Amino acid sequence: MAEEKKTPNxxxxxxxxLERMPDWALIRDCIAGQRAIKEGGKTYLPEILASPDTVxxxxxxEKYLARARFFNVTGRTVEELTGEVxxxxxxxxxxxxxxxxxxxxxxxxxxxxxxxxxxxxxxxGFGRSGLLVDFPTIEEGEVVTKxxxxxxxxxxxxxxxxxxxxxxxxxxxxxxTGNKQLQTLVLFEQEEIAIDEFEKKFExxxxxxxxxxxxxxxxxESIPAVSVEVYGEVEGSRKNGKVxxxxxxxxxxxxxxxxxxxxxxxxxxxxxxxNDERVDxxxxxxxxxxxxxxxxxxxxxxxxxxxxGQTGIxxxxxxxxxxxxxxxxxxxxxxxNALLLPQGGKAEMLQANSTTxxxxxxxxxxxxxxxxxxxxxxxxxxxxxxxxxGLDKTGEVSVLSSIANNVSSGYVQAFTIAEEFLNEPxxxxxxxxxxxxxxxxxxxxxxxxxxxxxxxxxxxxxxxxRRKGAKLTDDEIAKASIAGDNPTGEI
Numbered sequence: 165m166a167e168e169k170k171t172p173n174x175x176x177x178x179x180x181x182l183e184r185m186p187d188w189a190l191i192r193d194c195i196a197g198q199r200a201i202k203e204g205g206k207t208y209l210p211e212i213l214a215s216p217d218t219v220x221x222x223x224x225x226e227k228y229l230a231r232a233r234f235f236n237v238t239g240r241t242v243e244e245l246t247g248e249v250x251x252x253x254x255x256x257x258x259x260x261x262x263x264x265x266x267x268x269x270x271x272x273x274x275x276x277x278x279x280x281x282x283x284x285x286x287x288x289g290f291g292r293s294g295l296l297v298d299f300p301t302i303e304e305g306e307v308v309t310k311x312x313x314x315x316x317x318x319x320x321x322x323x324x325x326x327x328x329x330x331x332x333x334x335x336x337x338x339x340x341t342g343n344k345q346l347q348t349l350v351l352f353e354q355e356e357i358a359i360d361e362f363e364k365k366f367e368x369x370x371x372x373x374x375x376x377x378x379x380x381x382x383x384x385e386s387i388p389a390v391s392v393e394v395y396g397e398v399e400g401s402r403k404n405g406k407v408x409x410x411x412x413x414x415x416x417x418x419x420x421x422x423x424x425x426x427x428x429x430x431x432x433x434x435x436x437x438x439n440d441e442r443v444d445x446x447x448x449x450x451x452x453x454x455x456x457x458x459x460x461x462x463x464x465x466x467x468x469x470x471x472x473g474q475t476g477i478x479x480x481x482x483x484x485x486x487x488x489x490x491x492x493x494x495x496x497x498x499x500x501n502a503l504l505l506p507q508g509g510k511a512e513m514l515q516a517n518s519t520t521x522x523x524x525x526x527x528x529x530x531x532x533x534x535x536x537x538x539x540x541x542x543x544x545x546x547x548x549x550x551x552x553x554g555l556d557k558t559g560e561v562s563v564l565s566s567i568a569n570n571v572s573s574g575y576v577q578a579f580t581i582a583e584e585f586l587n588e589p590x591x592x593x594x595x596x597x598x599x600x601x602x603x604x605x606x607x608x609x610x611x612x613x614x615x616x617x618x619x620x621x622x623x624x625x626x627x628x629x630r631r632k633g634a635k636l637t638d639d640e641i642a643k644a645s646i647a648g649d650n651p652t653g654e655i
Contacts, residue, residue: 171409174350174370174395177331180443184292187449188327191289194238194452201234201459208456209463232463238289238448238455246285248601249568250277255596258579261586264319265579271321279324280571280597287434287567291444292327295574296351297430297581299418320582322575325351330433333441336375346429346441349373370395370409373429378417389425390418421586430581434574436567447563481509568597 193200193208201208209229215221254277258266266276286293298321332350337343351371356364371394377386394413401408418426435444446452482491483506490504503511575595583589 171398174372174409175331175352175407176350178333181327181331184290184443184446185328187446187452188290190456191238191446191448191452194236194455195242195289197236197239198234201456202229202232205229209460212467228463228467231466232459233466234459234462235455237458238452241448241451242285242289245288245564246281249284249564249598250281252598252600254280254598255594257592257594259583259590259592261590262320262579262583265322265582269322270324271319276575279322280575283324283434283574284567284571284597286324286326287436287571288564289446289448290327291436291446292330293434294325294327294330294351295432295434295578296323296325297321297578297585298323299420299426299430299585301416320585322578322582327443329353335441344440345375346373346431347375349429349431368397369412373431375427375429378425387425388427390427390429391415392418420584426584432574432577434570436563436570439570439574447567479505479509479511481506564601565599568599572597 193204209232211221211225212228213221214224214228256266256276268274269276269279283293283295300318300320329352330349331352332348334347335344336347338345349372351373353369353371354366355369357367359365371392374391376389376391378389379386393411393415395409396412398408398410418430420426433439433441435442436447437444486506486509505511572595576593579593579595580589580591583593
């Protein structure tokens with residue numbers, strides 16, 4: 165019996181990625197809004213046990229879910245903070261050879277700014293993203309003319325990968341430089357497949373990059389090169405309990421314009437803390453968790469309001485005979501209906517007192533979300549002494565500024581690699597996202613609340629307060645006061 169050929173498990177996902185996937189799913193659903201949250205069902209809103217009857221209890225929970233309201237603070241925060249970065253024009257310069265990429269960065273008509281906003285939003289929300297520089301295939305023997313390069317007939321692309329798509333990688337240390345570099349990389353994708361002229365389907369794909377050594381022709385010397393091949397799932401293999409993979413795009417090497425192989429995998433990790441392979445903590449996970457808790461409290465408030473808001477009636481002084489005679493079909497009251505009572509009988513309208521606990525919990529969570537996000541929920545008056553108490557961070561760079569800088573750095577690397585497909589890198593790539601923020605919608609108090617959570621730096625807090633008219637001492641004196649070195653205590 166022939167031995168079954170074993171295929172590599174290209175679908176393997178690294179543990180640190182698996183660990184973060186629930187957080188990413190939560191944040192992504194929060195950003196998407198109420199429909200995604202409600203489609204999550206019991207994941208985000210645990211069922212209540214309101215009836216011992218299973219069918220009845222299911223119907224009750226459907227109404228419980230329907231009345232719940234999700235206030236999308238997470239999505240608004242991403243929109244507002246992304247807007248603050250792009251409220252000023254990006255300092256952006258490209259060499260002439262890749263200038264066309266500013267208007268079409270991915271071959272699908274996406275502009276640089278459109279893609280950069282999406283990338284920044286992902287790093288802000290999930291703490292992670294990735295940029296792949298995709299070189300066009302140059303077949304062996306194919307002649308690339310200068311006209312092909314100048315008219316854009318052959319041009320590189322920069323593709324944006326979300327954190328869930330970067331599933332596996334290995335790193336190696338370059339013996340010459342001592343720097344870490346990618347040795348393998350696996351990217352998860354979905355490819356659109358035509359079933360007929362109109363209907364389409366999507367099939368899973370795994371793009372695999374490998375760094376290896378290849379032998380030069382007519383020489384014993386070997387040089388580093390990068391290969392790429394694409395795997396798909398063997399049809400029907402999942403039914404047997406173990407997915408099998410097969411190559412759907414054969415292995416090819418990546419070449420520069422001059423037919424020299426590219427010696428490194430053209431992928432850049434982007435993170436909220438560092439642009440390396442480590443998976444950073446999502447900056448907005450706390451906000452998303454609080455947003456879900458607020459949603460759960462909302463369900464309780466709406467449920468209580470519906471039931472407690474129903475008017476009831478209490479009748480006393482009735483005999484069984486009277487009730488059977490006049491109320492056997494139920495009680496009808498209100499305009500146009502007479503309520504017949506015996507002598508000494510009494511009827512009272514009942515209105516339940518509203519339950520305040522869930523409402524108070526919602527208010528608490530609003531305050532917590534205000535301290536984390538960008539566009540906060542309700543306005544407050546400016547308190548010029550709000551900077552006095554308990555500031556324990558004096559970092560020069562805020563979380564948002566750090567993310568903007570990381571994205572800028574990633575794009576400089578990506579465009580430099582893209583230029584290498586066409587000619588020797590010129591070193592003339594410049595990408596600087598804005599790190600000077602207006603925060604026009606925030607009061608000084610609100611801005612300080614956000615500082616407590618580490619979203620903005622002390623300098624940004626104080627600059628914002630000054631723009632709003634607060635009279636503050638010198639920044640260095642403020643830092644000394646926070647550190648306990650200023651006996652005057654002035655801020």
